[in-house]
Amino acid sequence: MSKPQSAEWHERRRQIMAAALPVFAEKGFKGATNRDIAEAAHIAPGLIYHYFANKEELFTAILDEFLPLDRVSLPLETMTNVPPQQLLPLLLQGLNVIFQEPRFFLVMRILVAETMHTPEAGQRFNAIFKRLLDPFAAYLRAQIAAGRLRAGDPLLMAQMFLSSVAIFFLRRIIGQDPTLQGYDPDAMAHFVTDAFLRAFAPENNSSP
Amino acid sequence: MSKPQSAEWHERRRQIMAAALPVFAEKGFKGATNRDIAEAAHIAPGLIYHYFANKEELFTAILDEFLPLDRVSLPLETMTNVPPQQLLPLLLQGLNVIFQEPRFFLVMRILVAETMHTPEAGQRFNAIFKRLLDPFAAYLRAQIAAGRLRAGDPLLMAQMFLSSVAIFFLRRIIGQDPTLQGYDPDAMAHFVTDAFLRAFAPENNSSP
């Protein structure tokens, strides 16, 4: 169990996890059979249990491995002096990169689906969202203090901004609707950023 | 199957569906066993097959029954002359009422979860979203034309507005995060509406 294992062991373990990920994403935890997973990994079903105690451990190991919260974060705390006009596009680019990664996309599918049934998955989901939300809210608070944004609840602002963007990403997770696919990420980012900046521009910088 | 059936038959059918809905919502399609459903409906498991061909038909019948697209719509096309300042709060109130209904909430849970696995469910999800989006975009287009909103892509505007609100509702579906629960719907609505109106206020209609 807790014995240290060789590098090959971890490597093989990761291979199985990587092969199982799309299976879980496509069929869900209950729908993915061990035979499905074994076939995807080109191994015999029994071998799974050489590397994982059971299906559930494999499942959570996948989430732990391919949903690294570290990746879902920008060094916002060090960027207080970057004005929103520059930072918001950077933020969106960062998100775009993260979501572009195919595995992250698959993990999100799993997480969303499982969240509906198991509270634990919901916690992971919230954790990842907060990971993004809190630093961003802190940044916005600093901007408000610096007079670069209008006064207001930064947490609400952050939430609104991220959620208005989230849908664009979520749609890629969910089924594809042709009418809503026509927008390229950059255009969306520009549009949303503009709107946000206008909405929360400083109160009234009118001279005389 | 497709024979016309008595009213009692339809009534009984609905009872089973109503009882099965929360079971599917809690455990998912695969996780919900026929016995679970039968117990929830206070019937014997075998009886399900007098009213539904199989588990799948029961499932889709539930979606058809309790996801009535009709309800997810406001008569926006008749409200072109209501200014955004008045209409947006109305819209949000309407959404709130819809989401308040317990069955709708349950169906959404099911839909989100199943969407991850079956493209068909994704189509339903898109359908419901478009049902809301298209009329709203049409309304916004009219407002732009009337000079009450700044020029811009109304579909993007609509999408952004709805999605920025969506998270607040989705969070209720997903797990509960205490930090994000403190906001009452009215405050949120007010905040989001204000931001939207500032963001898309007409270009600059002043100048002497």
Place this chain on the structure above:
Amino acid sequence: MSKPQSAEWHERRRQIMAAALPVFAEKGFKGATNRDIAEAAHIAPGLIYHYFANKEELFTAILDEFLPLDRVSLPLETMTNVPPQQLLPLLLQGLNVIFQEPRFFLVMRILVAETMHTPEAGQRFNAIFKRLLDPFAAYLRAQIAAGRLRAGDPLLMAQMFLSSVAIFFLRRIIGQDPTLQGYDPDAMAHFVTDAFLRAFAPENNSSP
């Protein structure tokens, strides 16, 4: 679980238990597969789980059903005035009847085998032995007090008597050795009883 069940249900349950008993006796708890049991009971394997939560519950239910301690007891407490010369043969006849019953024989096989591995089975084994031993020891104590037997530890006496007989019965449980099978129960009973009576006859302080 604890719901009261129909008479037919209990009847069917007993049928399965009766069919499973020889299978467990022959192959042991681990060796008996559900398919073995199902075949013996002429049912599909799945049906077992309609009547029992799992293999273990079926197993213990069999022990509870076919190892009724009540049967393994004689009303010794009411027979204090019957002298040992008469009672010991009665006791052995009683034991013989019990062991003659084919199901009891099978249960004993199971119990002896399982006792080697699980302490719980050992407790059952001890319970059944004490069930016999304690009343018998009490009877002997009374006989000693009445001067019909020589003074001595009645528990040891009882244990010795029963165990000297036990082997004759156990041999039937274990494999058959022809040389040791030639004795008919009555002869054995007579022999053992005689020996016991001589061994523990009253001191014989007959005065001249």
Place this chain on the structure above:
Amino acid sequence: MSKPQSAEWHERRRQIMAAALPVFAEKGFKGATNRDIAEAAHIAPGLIYHYFANKEELFTAILDEFLPLDRVSLPLETMTNVPPQQLLPLLLQGLNVIFQEPRFFLVMRILVAETMHTPEAGQRFNAIFKRLLDPFAAYLRAQIAAGRLRAGDPLLMAQMFLSSVAIFFLRRIIGQDPTLQGYDPDAMAHFVTDAFLRAFAPENNSSP
């Protein structure tokens, strides 16, 4: 397989058997996994197959090795002139020594349990019992002939004596019942021997 092997080979083989013995005793043949055995022997599971064809061969090899019938015998044929008063305690001491040996105790557990399922084990069990029984019966026959014991079937006498003692030993194999544990071997031996001698004392050696 049957090739002559080096002394080291036999040594290693014995190590594995010695390590496997308690595992089989505790869990039974089916319950003991090769991994259990390998862990107990501090070897890799695969290595077992270098020394034994399969699990079954290991099992029977253990019985052959650790159930040496030679040990279960006293040189009774040379002790015909030792009177029963002296010999019976010696016999019981000998049995006690044998049962004291931890490995013998473990093998007996295995044998009793497996005897319930496989006739072959039953034969071993009988063999060991006869090994004890026959010389003892011969000794008794000689004593009867010498007038030191009352006339009677010596095989029955021997069986009765051994079995009345057997339970005391078997109880140590089976679960522990506190009430029956209080007797020390010597006291038991004395009690049983006394009873036997009284029961089979020569008919009537008095009369002037």
Place this chain on the structure above:
DNA sequence: TATGAATGAGGGTTCATTCAT
């Protein structure tokens, strides 16, 4: 000699579905 990764048959169990009542 020794390892432990790998296999796959088979075990206990679940559950959608059928059907006699």
Place this chain on the structure above:
DNA sequence: GATGAATGAACCCTCATTCAT
């Protein structure tokens, strides 16, 4: 209509055994 006993395919998992290293 309604029941729930009955079925059997398929699930997750175990483990004796093999084999490349």
